[in-house]
Amino acid sequence: MRLPLVSTRPGFSQSVRSLFTSLIVICVLGAGVLEAAPGGVTAASDTQSQPGYRFERGGWTYVHLEGTPAEIGYQHGRLLAREIADTLAVIKLENTHNTKRNWEFFRDASRKMLWPHIDAEYQQELKGIARGAQSRGVNIDVWDIVALNGGIELPEYYVPWLNKREKTENTPHIWPSGRCTAFIATGSYTKGGRIVIAHNNWSSYAEGERWTVMFDIQPTHGHRMLMDGLPGVITSQDDFGVNDAGIMITETTITQFVGWDPDGTPEFVRSRRAMQYASSIDEYVKLIKDGNNGGYANDWLIGDRKTGEVAYLELGLKNTPLWRSKDGYFISTNFARDSSLIKDETDGFDLKNMSSSPNARRVTAEKEIESAKGQIDVQLAEQFLSDHVDSYLGKVEADQRSLCGHVDKAKEGVPVFDWGPYFPGGAVTGKVTDSELGGKMSLISHAGHPCGEDFLAAPFLEAHPEYEWLRPILKDMKAGPWTQFAAGEKQ
16 A cells, blocks of 8 residues: 555635635635525625634635525525536537537436426526525526536436437447546444445545535535535535535446436436435435436445444445445455346456456455454545556556546556546546544545546647647646545534
């Protein structure tokens, strides 16, 4: 394992970059005028009349939201209006390019297929986000926001299903992108027997550079939540978070998954519902499975700090096996574990191909966890997420097979994710927490590559003109320090 990077905890001075960003935000937010908020409330300014607020630290934007669904949504949209517009531009370009479907197609699917299956409270929250962003002059509506929330399941699960159903000719090949490396451990594997959970978000760098919001949500009903996320999205989407009932969760995507139920509930609704209302592993499993549409099919790692138990839910559409332990661990690197799911619901996923990114990372993860038995804590979890071992090549090399992924350095790309040679994607954030931190509604996160390496867009595009189409949205992804956050922080 690599030596841990220097961490920044609350109380340390912000970087020049964070300070500069904060000054911009102050200028933008300070330009606000009287706006009508949901329920007839007049908002003179975010700080004076709305309980929501934001601040910058360690490359992250911390956003506190509270109240009814409409109020939470309005605060969200108003506080992050600029970032929502920016993120929407990314999702629009990536999804229309990859599917060869225009944005109106995704808006239409959101309105006709997803909306009728969205819980009423989340419909209000989504409407609130649109209203809040509109109050800052952003030209979007609720269907843009729903399509943004469905930005993974619509292009990577619904579109392939629709293409096959309609027998559409000359369609692009689409497999779900591999997202993430994670583990959860408890009992004799960890210091003090506490639960330790860790997660790398893998995504395109265009998305990942923006996947740096830390949401502290205090709803009128359900549990308080602390989770990372994307601007404009009501759930974490890469799914790392804790709630005040002691539930700790994360996940990684199932490689080459195929399946969709147009009459099911969107995954972004089910994952938010489970995070907000579950007080136990059983409740979380029940809520995330209820109305399962097969979208964004994931391996879920779930812990309950009250009992010390951890679980692994492989959430396919037809197959949903669950494993549990009070003394052990589960790792997840985008591989499918259940033989029935592999056979019935993947397009030929091969557990024996050790050159493949999911399997190579699985080998490394197993070895790292076993070698650290009894010593695993948040510091070792940070090291785990920054690891550059390539088990297939048998050497240390930052590439598509390292836990801290750098696919932009890999001439092979990741074929099972439909990522071509040198695709600008890989590990874009890291998050860790344990039972003790979770009990304080706290976690530690890292913006950018957990190893600390920066990604610079200009030299990459010069070297790889085949990705010129990404120029409008591909930015530098600077690596920040490990930074601690907690629910209720003011600065």
